[in-house]
Amino acid sequence: MQTEPKIDVASLKHHAFAEIDALRDEAVAIAKEIHANPEVGWETPHAAGLLTGYLERHGMLVEKGVADLECAFRGSAPGREGQGPGVALLAEYDALPGLGHACSHNLIGTIAATAGIAVSKVLGQLEGNVYVMGCPFEEGGGGKVFMIERGVFDVADVSIMWHGNNEVRVGSPNIAASGATYTFTGKPAHSGQAPHLGVNAADAAMLTFAGVNALRQHVTPDVRIHGIIEEAGTAANIVPERAVVRMMTRAYSYEDVQALRERVHDCARGAALMTGATLEIEEDMLYAERLIVPSLREVVLESLDLVGIERPDSDPQSFASADSGNVSQLIPHVTFTLPVDDRGSVPHTAAFAEACDGPMAYEALVTAAKIMAASAIELLADPERLAAIKAEHARLKAAKAQRVA
Numbered sequence: 001m002q003t004e005p006k007i008d009v010a011s012l013k014h015h016a017f018a019e020i021d022a023l024r025d026e027a028v029a030i031a032k033e034i035h036a037n038p039e040v041g042w043e044t045p046h047a048a049g050l051l052t053g054y055l056e057r058h059g060m061l062v063e064k065g066v067a068d069l070e071c072a073f074r075g076s077a078p079g080r081e082g083q084g085p086g087v088a089l090l091a092e093y094d095a096l097p098g099l100g101h102a103c104s105h106n107l108i109g110t111i112a113a114t115a116g117i118a119v120s121k122v123l124g125q126l127e128g129n130v131y132v133m134g135c136p137f138e139e140g141g142g143g144k145v146f147m148i149e150r151g152v153f154d155v156a157d158v159s160i161m162w163h164g165n166n167e168v169r170v171g172s173p174n175i176a177a178s179g180a181t182y183t184f185t186g187k188p189a190h191s192g193q194a195p196h197l198g199v200n201a202a203d204a205a206m207l208t209f210a211g212v213n214a215l216r217q218h219v220t221p222d223v224r225i226h227g228i229i230e231e232a233g234t235a236a237n238i239v240p241e242r243a244v245v246r247m248m249t250r251a252y253s254y255e256d257v258q259a260l261r262e263r264v265h266d267c268a269r270g271a272a273l274m275t276g277a278t279l280e281i282e283e284d285m286l287y288a289e290r291l292i293v294p295s296l297r298e299v300v301l302e303s304l305d306l307v308g309i310e311r312p313d314s315d316p317q318s319f320a321s322a323d324s325g326n327v328s329q330l331i332p333h334v335t336f337t338l339p340v341d342d343r344g345s346v347p348h349t350a351a352f353a354e355a356c357d358g359p360m361a362y363e364a365l366v367t368a369a370k371i372m373a374a375s376a377i378e379l380l381a382d383p384e385r386l387a388a389i390k391a392e393h394a395r396l397k398a399a400k401a402q403r404v405a
């Protein structure tokens, strides 16, 4: 019987670390450039272009405009398509309206690309491929949901992502979220002379909130329902013809969010019925909760050990939501975080945006790329370990399906 030559996994990881150290200046320059030119929504061509250019300069194959999304892309090591398992590294690069890069996406994209390049340099001794998934419009657009639906993730067996935070976390559970826009159309009238001729859309908006507030008592403690009235008339002496309500719902599981969203729709429908206004409902993307796979989490924890970062004591429940949750429902996924700020600022604030362009952030960039690369190499070097992770993911999915059935 022929014995296979044993792969020296430790030396492959150290080779990747040396690649990342050599990429440092280029990576930091890209993250800085993305930070200085924040783009929002689906229109992020500058950031996507910087990242795809970076991948191509270092020999990776880049498919642009995947999933029919102009600013989505998929990078991979050329010539290895369909060979062995695929590890997906998730890149994000959209900013927040008015706040700029206050969610560390300037770093998330650069980290995934840097780790992908480093892993591609050592793939010669491994079976499989590394993919850098360029995922547009995370902040509300659900770019990954489209990429999943349109098959971009079909090549991947497992997925890893980094996110900025103010502490180290590996695989914290988060919650599912969705929302909807309710547009009420009434009938304008003179509020003094002929109010009986009007249909008041602003009343419908307020009654929607009244309905939601009555609903709050009868939901589980994990549930969050929060909203705003975007429009509710133009002048106090005109019966408001149009009102727009934005409402969001969150819960531990996406099945619960789906059911809950339907009940919020009913509040709006009831409000329309009470006032006589007509109602149009536009649903947002559904962001699934993150499914935590302990055996995959352990791979990242070992990579933390390798770069000298202390393991977190715990990974508390997060009440934020992300479309990487949808990836975690499809394949085993882990998100880990490193601090980018020591003043305790949190994402989606101006202080955090400032921190994402600071020395601690760029230190985190290099360390996170190393943790990601080492984890990807580990997964590609040990097919049995990867198979066990996939089996655990399948078991967790089946257990959840039984719970919600």
Ligand SMILES: [Zn+2]
Residues within 6 Å of the ligand: 103, 139, 347, 348
């Ligand atoms: Zn965010």
